[in-house]
Amino acid sequence: xxxxxxxxxxxxxxxxxxxxxxxxxxxxxxxxxxxxxxxxxxxxxxxxxxxxxxxxxxxxxxxxxxxxxxxxxxxxxxxxxxxxxxxxxxxxxxxxxxxxxxxxxxxxxxxxxx
Ligand SMILES: [Zn+2]
Numbered sequence: 001x002x003x004x005x006x007x008x009x010x011x012x013x014x015x016x017x018x019x020x021x022x023x024x025x026x027x028x029x030x031x032x033x034x035x036x037x038x039x040x041x042x043x044x045x046x047x048x049x050x051x052x053x054x055x056x057x058x059x060x061x062x063x064x065x066x067x068x069x070x071x072x073x074x075x076x077x078x079x080x081x082x083x084x085x086x087x088x089x090x091x092x093x094x095x096x097x098x099x100x101x102x103x104x105x106x107x108x109x110x111x112x113x114x
Contacts, residue, residue: 024075043078
């Protein structure tokens, strides 16, 4: 196995938390992976309750995470669930996903089955 010299999922989660807190303002958070001020976020959510998922990535190094369940803050634009990927893909690149570390205690809803 090659050594891992990229930011951990934990670091990404922290950056996401700080970024999310600042919305809809301009978050002063840099990429945990490369240090550039190039983080981006896009939400896909239900029009009714604004609950959905988020894509959080760096436009410079093209790494990021996927948040499976979140709420779109007031004042933040989002894609309504069901928006074709061609539309979302104009904004969101195919970035390299960072996954949470595999532990013995997988969350019950992880869907993983070794
Ligand atoms: Zn980066």
